Amino acid sequence: MLDHKGTVHIETRRLILRRFDLSDVQDMYRNWASDPDVTRYLSWPTHQNSTETEILLSAWCALYDDPRIYNWAIVLRETNEVIGNISVVDRSDRHESCELGYCLSRHFRGQGIMPEAARAVLTFLFRDVGFHRISARHRADNPASGRVMQKCGMQYEGTARGAYRTREGTFLDLCTYGITRDMRI
Secondary structure (H helix, E strand, O other): OOOOOOOOOEEOOOEEEEEOOHHHHHHHHHHHHOOHHHHOOOOOOOOOOHHHHHHHHHHHHHOOOOOOOOEEEEEEOOOOEEEEEEEEEEEEOOOOEEEEEEEEOHHHOOOOHHHHHHHHHHHHHHHHHOOOEEEEEEEOOOHHHHHHHHHOOOEEEEEEEEEEEOOOOOEEEEEEEEEEHHHHO
């Protein structure tokens, strides 16, 4: 049985993971929402202006009253700048499983930031919420995302051919990684 707690404050050595608020609009817009290099891997298109980011953040913030919502802003402790996000993008209470999704400003890639954030979230979701299984998927043309999953202890489970349709209508392969609570102990 899961004990949903919602998006709680989590800290790591370099990061603060917290709920988004509307004061994060400019950081989010500047660091990834306006960057096609980042948004090409997301389910929503590149934002053309900060108003689009504000609309999205308003919708996200409105969901925080639901304890089943897990959507963290990734804040660099040193500068207090929001540089990405990590969230539960799909969840099954019956199967005690969920799927993680994440994105990070390209200016902070390759520094171990996303694995650090993901490990903290995995620990929280397993230990405090009680999930049995957590998975993550990435487009086959984004292998860096798979390396993040591997660094968090997730194991490659397979590639689903043509399982993802881009906004442009192209079908791409999706690689799946997973981890169970007993694999973390």
